[in-house]
Amino acid sequence: DQQVKQNSPSLSVQEGRISILNCDYTNSMFDYFLWYKKYPAEGPTFLISISSIKDKNEDGRFTVFLNKSAKHLSLHIVPSQPGDSAVYFCAASAGDYGGSQGNLIFGKGTKLSVKP
Amino acid sequence: ETGVTQSPTHLIKTRGQQVTLRCSSQSGHNTVSWYQQALGQGPQFIFQYYREEENGRGNFPPRFSGLQFPNYSSELNVNALELDDSALYLCASTFGGGFSYEQYFGPGTRLTVT
Numbered sequence: 001d002q003q004v005k006q007n008s009p010s011l012s013v014q015e016g017r018i019s020i021l022n023c024d025y026t027n028s029m030f031d032y033f034l035w036y037k038k039y040p041a042e043g044p045t046f047l048i049s050i051s052s053i054k055d056k057n058e059d060g061r062f063t064v065f066l067n068k069s070a071k072h073l074s075l076h077i078v079p080s081q082p083g084d085s086a087v088y089f090c091a092a093s094a095g096d097y098g099g100s101q102g103n104l105i106f107g108k109g110t111k112l113s114v115k116p
Numbered sequence: 117e118t119g120v121t122q123s124p125t126h127l128i129k130t131r132g133q134q135v136t137l138r139c140s141s142q143s144g145h146n147t148v149s150w151y152q153q154a155l156g157q158g159p160q161f162i163f164q165y166y167r168e169e170e171n172g173r174g175n176f177p178p179r180f181s182g183l184q185f186p187n188y189s190s191e192l193n194v195n196a197l198e199l200d201d202s203a204l205y206l207c208a209s210t211f212g213g214g215f216s217y218e219q220y221f222g223p224g225t226r227l228t229v230t
Contacts, residue, residue, distance in 0.1 A: 004158075006158075032217045034217065034218065036221075041223070042223055043120070043206055043208075043221030043222050043223045043224050044159065044206070044221045045221070046218050046219070046220060046221075049217065049218060089158050089159070091158075093217050103149060103161045103164055103172055103174065104149075104151075104159070104161065104208075104217075104219060105161065106151075106158030106159045106160070107158050108156065108157055108158045109158055
């Protein structure tokens with residue numbers, strides 16, 4: 001049973017437009033959410049995060065929105081650039097739930113392609 | 117500030133063999149987590165080490181074991197390799213003790229079991 005779900009395996013967007021990547025979760029114990037970006041042959045790179053006590057966090061072109069009642073979060077990239085083309089992973093943490101402080105549970109990822 | 121490094125980059129082993137993967141944490145980080153990423157999947161948590169002690173474990177059998185050293189570098193050992201162990205193994209470090217959720221990943225070790 002997947003606790004973190006990214007239902008879109010891929011997304012294609014035109015340069016300059018908005019990219020919206022979605023993520024759903026099932027475990028109400030999750031209290032922190034993160035987005036990672038992964039290029040081929042590299043490890044995931046931390047992008048942006050949000051605590052469950054907030055509903056929005058913004059960092060430059062990247063904004064994460066959290067809807068706790070719907071157990072849904074999204075990552076908005078505005079404007080999208082060709083260099084943003086990568087696989088994006090949504091991850092969640094339940095603090096010390098399950099005996100491990102801050103271990104991350106990942107979705108399967110969404111491959112974003114930004115076309116010039 | 118040096119990032120997380122892992123060695124080797126690639127490794128090919130035969131079923132039944134044993135393997136050791138190595139990780140050096142980002143400077144200043146005292147917590148190391150190991151993840152397995154199968155093809156087409158997200159990283160899956162194996163275990164975490166904090167101050168040289170195992171600090172939590174995912175759903176992996178005991179043949180997956182680890183060590184953390186006083187300089188916070190770490191090893192992942194896998195015994196009796198199975199074909200399904202073929203994956204990218206990622207190491208991630210953070211400053212632990214409950215103060216940070218952001219983990220910083222190395223480039224990974226690609227393990228192929230034949």
